[in-house]
Amino acid sequence: MSDYKYDHQAVEEKWLQSWESSGLFCSTDLDLNESDLKNKEYLLYAFAYPSGSGLHVGHVEPKTALDIQARFKRMNGKKVFFPVGWDAFGLPAENYAIKTGIHPKETTKAAINTFRRQVKRLGISYDWSSETATNNPDYYKWTQWIFQQLYKKGLAYQSEGKVNWCPSCQTVLANEQVVSGRCERCDSEVVQKDLKQWYFKITEYKDELIEGLRQVDWPEPTKNQQINWIGRSEGAEVDFSIDLDNKSAQKITIFTTRLDTIFGATFMVISPEKFEQKNLFKFLSQDNQQKVQEYITLAYKKTEEDRKIGEKDKTGVDTGLKIINPFNQEKIPLYVADYVLGGYGTGAIMAVPAHDERDMAFAQKFNLTIKEVVVDGHLINSGEFTGLEVREAVSKMIAAKPDVSRSSVNYKLRDWLISRQRYWGAPIPVVYDPEGKAHLVKEEHLPWLLADDVDFKPTGESPLKSSEEFKARVEKLYGAGWTPEYDTMDTFVDSSWYYMRYCSSRDSLQFADKKRLQDWLPVNLYLIGPEHIVLHLLYSRFFTKFLRDEGYLNLPSGEPFAKMRHQGMILGPDGRKMSKSKGNVINPDEIIKEYGADTLRVYEMFMGPLEADKPWNPRAVAGVSRFLRKIYRLVNLEIAKYKNSSSQLIENRAELVQKLHWVIQKLSLDLPELKYNTAIAALMEFSNLWEKSADDSKLLLKKEELLAFIKIIAPLAPFIAEELYSQSKLLGLKMQSSVHLESWPEYEASLVQKASVVVVVQVNGKVRSQFEWPTSRIDEKESILNEAKSLESMKKWLDGQKIQKEIYIPGKLINLVVS
């Protein structure tokens, strides 16, 4: 057989240059007309942070997966928008600056350049004309503008309170960024600190953030995680009064999801924060005042980690006060204990040790009464409510005491703390007058530029404080004694609206054009790692809903991402997460150098289902390379035969033609479903069959068939497809300048079917024989059953047996039930 060498390096470089100079796909016309609207396809990959270490094989998978969609959809006549940009603010660049003194501006620029080059080398067909980066003033101008819109609506506010402080990063963290008491970035233990900080009132949208999930096509587990994070729970509030001699009407309100157990409440617990806030010290005896004060001081010192230890060993202190249960008038003791959280519900609970584990643990430690009030779903020892079922008891109890009880709903979701005491982020566009009152930076002063003259060394205060220019700027623009806000915004603010900016990346007058947003949103397919489920997605949905409510966006659902899927993690060859310290990192540049970008792309798509975590297998990469070279050889063999005009089609080619139509159908169905691994397997099956007769001197495929095959590999392996397409121009067919401008080939349903099928014969569910049968006659049940029963190989299974039942699944199998 002739030898066709495929020089991946030369071929890929050649087409990269060709695509670059022809501007293929790098600029989408975003102004749609009526007929484009139904055809639009907005494909989005999670905003990437341009890290200094460059592209990782883990980035290659989702980028390729979406690129295949983009190419496939274009070939199917869709108007595709496939933008790219950089989530360029953030800690790593700043930490690097602390170490080296190199300005984050410089390192970020260099990192973006590296990423851009690497992504292009992979053959990702991004629309580079809409490229953007969050650290560009023309981007963060609008991040700041959105902050100001939120502020004007009372949805951005300042509040003093306990915040999560990471002593290593020297900044506060949002609740979402604290992972079991530790900083999600650096794993240091998070401590509580009192600080005045900026918050976004995401809780304003809590119910809609749950409701909206019904309208999107997202993986169910993802929806569940968001719902759990928002943590809606229905229950009741009940007012208990404090038993005081002077009859002053002091009340403590509790929240419970188990109002039905209220007759079992044997004590009450209030959180340290709430006790202080309600200023209940004055009702305590001198002695108790001191004890309670000591306990509260101690509790505040605890870190999250200490509180966790407390799960097993509960602490608390008896206030000496008695509280009256409004349902049975029982007087029960009031404890202060930190197992009740100040920030959830009303900060106080009725403790029912018989029906709550935590209350039980506390009761046992402090020797408190335990009273059972529910058995087998029915109330006991509950006065007039005894005998009722749990469910009806709750509503009847509220109805019986409307003055002291009401139904109530609580959420775990808190407002989003966005202040960061860091440098490399968008400055919060606020200035303070000499009295310390906050004012928005005037709109004409946006973008409110990030000062350059700063000292990066962490001091626990915002690095911007060290900028002379920043202070001078504020005094110059706003007057003597005015000062800037020195904190910057959480980078999640930047990435909460980038998919809108993409539609108008160059617009200097507005954050995005309303018509374009209406035309392009929602995103048709969002591919994003599972690590972004609670943070980024929740914040982005909040922003979209807010901007919709402000009239900047016509999107009734307020849901920016109509369909979302997750990619899995590419693990090292040892099956563990790749990391430098484990020495199991695969460098994509090296794979491209050895095998080419097509091999890297196809291999990663072939590893397994997109959403699964998959270990890297160096040998299997070589297998994919082998497959691509085989394709190259097979196509070239056919082209060579066509050069010889006397060549004739081989007579017996029905099987190959059937397989070709089958593989076109398989890809047509699998590609839009992102089932790339099975699509590639089908291509391999086809080329294996093709190869069997490759040595025949007669033609195996018609010109159009050969071309159809080249077209269907184009989304997966764009370089080799382009090369083969270019070589096929010799065939004299009417062709485009690039295979990537071609349309997707049709398959003929009649040709997908094989001429005959194999019918399996089972006896009592076990396979005993099989026979071939013409596909055209698969509906002839009687003849098929007769054929099965008369098979020589069936004799020993049927002799002397009585057939009780005959089951025929058309074209597949027969099951004979005998006894």
Place this chain on the structure above:
RNA sequence: GCCGCGAUGGCGGAAUAGGUAGACGCGCGAGACUUAAAAUCUCGUACUAGCAAUAGUGUGUGGGUUCGAUUCCCUCUCGCGGCACCA
């Protein structure tokens, strides 16, 4: 503890409106080409017994529904992810 996901050959994985389990790739074995090697190609490859035809077993465990279960239902075990003193 709660919520969610998963378990199939030596390995990655296919196949679920219930219908031949193991497609495709890797690895392994045998062969062709070659002075030889590489590359490439061909054949074989779930397990057990057998020279073979063939038979039996088999999709984490135990049970159920069914003519028929990897697929549906129940139980348990293990692994992964998220949340976690949220009343």
